Amino acid sequence: MPIYSAPIRDLQFVLHDVLKLSQSDLPGHDELDRDFTEAVLEAAGKLASEVLAPLNIVGDRQGCRLENGVVRTPDGFDRAFEAVKEGGWTALDCDPEYGGQGMPYVMGVATGELFVSANMAFNMYQGLTHGAYSAIHAHGTDEQKRTFLPKMVSCDWTGTMNLTEPHCGTDLGLLRTKAEPQDDGSYLITGQKIFISAGDHDLAENVIHLVLAKAPGGGEGTKGISLFIVPKFLVNEDGSLGERNGVSVGALEHKMGIHGNATCVMNYDGARGWLLGDLHKGMRAMFTMMNEARLGVGLQGYACAIPAYQNALAYAKDRLQGRAVTGAQNAAAAADPLIVHPDIRRSLMDQKSFLEGARALTLWGAHLIDRSNMAGDADAEGLVSLMTPVVKGFLTDKGFDTTVLAQQILGGHGYVEEWGMSQFVRDARITMIYEGANGVQALDLVGRKLAQDGGKHVMAFFDMVKSFCKEQSDNEALVADFIAPLKAASKDLQTAAMFFMERGMKNPNDALSGSYDFMHLFGHVTLGYMWARMAVAAQAALDAGEGDAGFLRTKLVTGRYYMKRQLPMTATHLARIQSGAAPVMELEAEAF
Structure with a gap:
């Protein structure tokens, strides 16, 4: 059976060292110190790994059944659902007026990652309920809220x-x-x-x-x-x-x-x-639910790949195949473990660097939603609106790619159902389709979000990255490996946006033909920005002699990998965008 271990330490690093959650000026955030959030995450992680994860393969093999008009869920789902309800996990970030615990949304997202990684199909029952709760909470009458929300908060x-x-x-x-x-x-x-x-x-x-x-x-x-x-x-x-x-x-x-x-x-x-x-005005009300759902699907995209990576890593350390090209690393055995081989390392580093960057991006987005909801921050709301198609589209595309990379490490065993890797690939694939297929997310980003409010929000993103790079310009330990690559990637993103502005009005196809590449270009820049922020936090902790030095150095090595091996993809996406519509639209439909 596949393994799953909750990444509590990494979640804590993002929440406290990067986002500095307890130092926020938002209501209730001062109570979210390291000890408190660790206790919450440890409890959620225990539930995820011990109760939900073992049912993941059960749900995959049994599926649901329709019997005489009644839908039956897989064995054990009912008991697990009761455990989730009894633990108060469905109410974590809901309004106390209706039985919720009133924690920030970012804490709901952090625990949500653990539940999705353990059992994505199971978590959808409560996840979709939260979205419906949010729509009724935002748009319902007082009577509708009193009637429906308490029972939905509890997931009765x-x-x-x-x-x-x-x-x-x-x-x-x-x-x-x-x-x-x-x-x-x-x-x-x-x-x-x-x-x-x-x-x-x-x-x-x-x-x-x-x-x-x-x-x-x-x-x-x-x-x-x-x-x-x-x-x-x-x-x-x-x-x-x-x-x-x-x-x-x-x-x-x-x-x-x-x-x-x-x-x-x-x-x-x-x-x-x-x-x-x-x-x-139904679309307005529905978008309250759809935007939350799209951010949630972005989380699914990377969270589903986390156990795939964990199992691939365990296999790479255990499976003996061949010898290291530089000489035997395990002389007492007939072969070395897979992890000594550079191409296996490349694959694992691709997975690790994406997953940790995606986690930071998603939690940052959730924190912006808290700022929008709790402080009425219109700028935060605008930035979230801009980023929603990027989070949904980019993280699910790359999340699926990550599950495939993980499956590949197991070779033939990755293709055999009993090892569980096939399920991760199959489950992750839907995230690229539902809640708006990723091509539609790219069209939304380029066709609507860039020009929203006169381009105010994308300009704010550029300014945010520029200000960050300027603040870190004297950080000698990080400039070459993190700040300079981020500046170059951000420049590629701005050049692409200018291309759309200059060409899009004359020929809309010039913009729309490059929309998918733009979504991925934007995604790489956001992950580069996240990695640069994580590097600043890790280096500061090392310099101060605080925290786990091994963990912090690993964070810096992983970040450098992303900046050197993944972030340069922005140049490729820019070149595709600048080729315009001709290569895409030139062939007549009947010639396909």
Whole structure:
């Protein structure tokens, strides 16, 4: 069975040495000292490694079953779900008014990494509930909040979001699900939704669906869409469950991965629902959930690769194959371990440097969300909006690549199901597709986010990196290996953005043909920025004689690898972008 060990020390390093969480001016952050966050993470890590991880392979092999209209989850999922609920993990960063613990969002993300790494399919049941909770918390009436949120915070009731239909995915303006207004203020929802993660299951008493539908008078396209709360069981005035609503599971999807999560076809046959937010403004309300979900999927992209890396590393240290080219390293045995070979080291360093950079980027993004939500910081909100497609698209692309690299280290054993590496690859693959396929994320980044608020937020990012580099210009230990490469990469990113500004208006295809490369270019710069910040923190601790010197030196070596071997990819992406639309669009469709 594959192993998983919670990376508590590295999470603590990012939270305290890099983000300096307890020194933040945000409410409640002064209570998040090292001892407190370590206790939280240790408890979450124990649950993840001892309870959730052993069920990962069970969920993969058994999958979910639809029996007489009831969705059954894999063996052991029910007991594990109760353990998660009893530990208060579903309520960690939720509003205390509704039973939450009120911790910052960044702590929810940090513990979320541990749960996703241990069992991604299982964690989706509570993860999607959190997104639905956030949408109702932001846009619901007081009555809706009182009715639904306490039960969703505890995960006695779980939540979903219903967007996609058989004939429309990204283009939601084509959706056909209808909402008919009733005299009592409710609506009757009729239509079919597909690919609904955690759409139904036996882990909770009720499932609260958030459903996009078109009500009369909304007009064509997305402007006519509204968002509705549609519970599986209707809720009585006293909060008890009433009769079954007109919503049912038509089928379970047979998927490549995440078999332990029930991905449902949902049929709405005059199901009773209630408007969430303003009429015909459903996309605004849904984006509250979608943006959180996209950041969560970015986390899934790298978190799913962490156990793949851990297992590949263990195998590389244990498996004896060949001799080191410089001479035997294990003379007492017939061969040396795989890890002595440079190409195995290259693969492991690619994995390690990406995963640690991705962790820092995700926690930094979560901290920005806290700053936006707790302090009403519009600049932080704008930066998060800009970064969301980068986090989702880049981290899931590279996260999947990382699982494949890990699988490759095991050779033939990586292709055999009993070793578990295949599951990591299959599970990670969905992250590049759902919550907006990565090509759409790239189009969103270039087509919308760069120009948002007159380009204010991307300019703020450039200024932030420039200011950081200037502050560290006298840091002789780090300038050559970290600051100079970051400056060069940031210059590539700015040059690409200028190319879009100069060419995009005349020929939009010049910009859109380079959008995917731009997303990856931006991703590399953000990870370079994270690695430079981590290097500053590690070097400062070493200079002060604080912390684990071995850990800190390892951090610097890993960062130098990223800056030398991965960050130079920005030049390649820039060259592709500057080639314009011609190489992409020149071939006529019928010639393919």
